[in-house]
Amino acid sequence: MLALPLPAEDISYRILPFQLHKNIGLTLLIIIVVMVAMRLITNREQAAQIKTKREKLALIDYWAIYVLIGTACLTGYLSSSYSGWETVFWWLVDFPAWAEESDELNILFSDLHKWSCWALLLVAALHISAALYHGFRNDDQIKKMFDPK
Amino acid sequence: MTQNREDYFGSAWLGVIAILFALLFIASHSNEILKQIVVAPVSAVEAGLHADCRADELEEEDLSLQECQLMLANVQIILASSPSWFRPFQIVLSSLGCLLAIASMNAGMSLVQKNKSSQFALVSFVALLLIDIVGFIAAINLGPLLRAQYLWPQIIWIAIHLSLLIPVFALTTKIGTDGVVK
Structure with missing residues (x-):
């Protein structure tokens, strides 16, 4: 998407990928909010049982993923809002243009979006490494993640 | 008396790797579908x-x-x-690839949970390997500029899916308690 030509009157390659990108991001943001709420409601007792360093690290990683996904989605939306581009959620719902076009704020939120995505990749790599670690140890930790009962 | 190799060695690590590569495969092929939809031949x-x-x-x-x-x-x-056949071919191949990658993700979860036979994973990886080989054949029939873009990723995916297929194939073989393959 980033390698597609800049938009112009006759060149509109970026429109569909960017709209799709924004739609997926906004949907993810809604899912993350619901997941965080669910986790806060259901997992309070489980969090209290965490004792070892590794368990604490896993919890930090877990929350870092939630926070970074939320930040990436929110800053992306803010950047788009200040760019002057319209947001039509899944081509159905027109989001109101609540912000005036501002190049400075667009660049600021665009940078925050970019860096939160890089940080998210780093945390995701840690998460994958942890999954592989438990997979190679064959200690049934991953099995518990899929089926906590 | 025999037992599955997956009971003997454990297959959770293979399941994790299968899920990881399935996600990357879906991302790669979804991008390809989008690229083919957006870059339409009749354009300014x-x-x-x-x-x-x-x-x-x-x-x-x-x-x-x-x-x-x-x-x-x-x-x-x-x-x-792009030859005239390439765009519809890529859209169909990538869509099929995404569906099979979802199936292989399911196979990966089954390997972790050990709740299904590794035959399912075997079939998923064979199907994904076939998608890669068909993609590879298409890539070698393109012009040099596009071939340079597509050939290398195809070879990498063939290597990845082969590396997943062989251990799963090994897991499906039965071994005796004495360690002898039956």
């Missing part, structure tokens, strides 16, 4: 339009003028080098 670029590289846009995107112009050239390469 074919008419020889020039890139609109405004100074403020270049600053905003952190691009040089040359990079901005080359972005259009990139699209022109796709349009000029």
Whole structure:
């Protein structure tokens, strides 16, 4: 998407990928909010049982993923809002243009979006490494993640 | 008396790797579908339009003028080098690839949970390998500019899916408690 030509009157390659990108991001943001709420409601007792360093690290990683996904989605939306581009959620719902076009704020939120995505990749790599670690140890930790009962 | 190799060695690590690569495969093929949908053959670029590289846009995107112009050239390469069969072929192949990757993700979860036979994973990885081989054959039949873009990723995916297929194949073989393959 980033390698597609800049938009112009006759060149509109970026429109569909960017709209799709924004739609997926906004949907993810809604899912993350619901997941965080669910986790806060259901997992309070489980969090209290965490004792070892590794368990604490896993919890930090877990929350870092939630926070970074939320930040990436929110800053992306803010950047788009200040760019002057319209947001039509899944081509159905027109989001109101609540912000005036501002190049400075667009660049600021665009940078925050970019860096939160890089940080998210780093945390995701840690998460994958942890999954592989438990997979190679064959200690049934991953099995518990899929089926906590 | 025999037992499955997956009971003997454990297969959770293979399941994790299968899920990881399935996700990357879906991302790669979804991008390909989007690319083929967006870069349609009948377009203004074919008419020889020039890139609109405004100074403020270049600053905003952190691009040089040359990079901005080359972005259009990139699209022109796709349009000029794609045979007429390539676009619909890629859309179908990538869609099929995404569906099979979802199946292989399911197979990965089964390997972790050990709740299904590894035969399911075996079938998923064989199907994905076939998708890679068909993609590879398509890539070698393209012009040099597009071939350079597609050939290397295809070879990498063949190597990845082969590396998943062989351990799963090994897991499906039965071994006796004495360690002898039956």
